[in-house]
Amino acid sequence: MTGKKDKAAKEVRAADGICVRKNISKGELVIVEHPLIKHKITLLRNKDTRVNVFRDLVEEVSTLIGFEATSDFPLYEVEVETPVAKTFGYKIEGKKVAIVPILRAGVSMINGLLRLMPLAKIGHIGIYRNPETFEPVEYFCKLPTSISKRAVLLCDPMLATGGSAVAAIDMIKKRGAKDIKFLCIIAAPEGVKTLHEHHPDVKIFTATLDERLNDHAYIVPGLGDAGDRIYGTL
Numbered sequence: 001m002t003g004k005k006d007k008a009a010k011e012v013r014a015a016d017g018i019c020v021r022k023n024i025s026k027g028e029l030v031i032v033e034h035p036l037i038k039h040k041i042t043l044l045r046n047k048d049t050r051v052n053v054f055r056d057l058v059e060e061v062s063t064l065i066g067f068e069a070t071s072d073f074p075l076y077e078v079e080v081e082t083p084v085a086k087t088f089g090y091k092i093e094g095k096k097v098a099i100v101p102i103l104r105a106g107v108s109m110i111n112g113l114l115r116l117m118p119l120a121k122i123g124h125i126g127i128y129r130n131p132e133t134f135e136p137v138e139y140f141c142k143l144p145t146s147i148s149k150r151a152v153l154l155c156d157p158m159l160a161t162g163g164s165a166v167a168a169i170d171m172i173k174k175r176g177a178k179d180i181k182f183l184c185i186i187a188a189p190e191g192v193k194t195l196h197e198h199h200p201d202v203k204i205f206t207a208t209l210d211e212r213l214n215d216h217a218y219i220v221p222g223l224g225d226a227g228d229r230i231y232g233t234l
Contacts, residue, residue, distance in 0.1 A: 027196035028203045029187070032068045033042050037061060037207045042186070045223045051232045055108060058157060058230065061207055062112030067183050068117065069153060069205045070097075095151055098123055098144045098177075102156040102168050105227035108156040109183065121150070125171060127164045134217045136167040141175075148176030159187040159206065159228040161217050162194030169199050184227075186210055188219045 040057050043049055049057070072199060075090040097120040101107045110122060126140025144150065154168055163184055180202050182195065187206040190213050195204060210219050218224070228234045 059112035060111040159191035162191035
């Protein structure tokens with residue numbers, strides 16, 4: 001049985017480059033697979049990885065995920081002159097981008113994405129999870145102007161219950177955004193299902209899909225609390 005699953009996954013990868021696309025819910029989940037990502041995820045999981053190294057790894061994985069999340073940006077042809085001759089190349093066509101992290105852990109993904117899109121505008125959404133009910137609590141929202149005309153990359157390293165992601169997408173859509181993608185480093189099946197039950201139009205990009213949530217709503221095997229490990233507040 002496992003062999004058949006592995007074979008199916010390989011067939012998808014072969015047809016679609018470095019990605020595995022899974023339909024485990026109403027929407028689309030894209031798992032960005034690459035040897036570099038697998039290596040860096042292993043280092044992120046390690047409980048002994050130092051804070052400074054952990055931060056750098058989050059940025060690096062964010063860049064690799066962002067590479068795939070922007071693969072559908074439209075292009076137009078332009079003429080360009082090299083030192084040798086004139087030729088034709090391509091530029092991205094009128095795609096204004098907003099990078100919107102969910103505070104606080106999502107902030108760690110900004111620089112990795114800005115390496116790809118240095119002119120992107122930055123927004124912030126403040127949501128924390130009630131430790132007793134695990135429900136999201138909203139406390140801040142500041143988005144770039146003309147959000148309705150921008151491609152929004154919503155970022156949070158962990159997609160656990162999905163509650164915070166759903167609340168953040170609700171907030172963004174209320175302000176007019178239509179083109180939204182959710183980028184995370186590790187996702188749980190429960191979070192993917194919850195997000196897509198509420199927002200099937202939002203495509204999820206992740207580096208890995210883990211097994212499940214535990215009784216404390218932590219992803220298993222996961223990497224612990226991403227915010228605590230990023231900011232050294234363990």
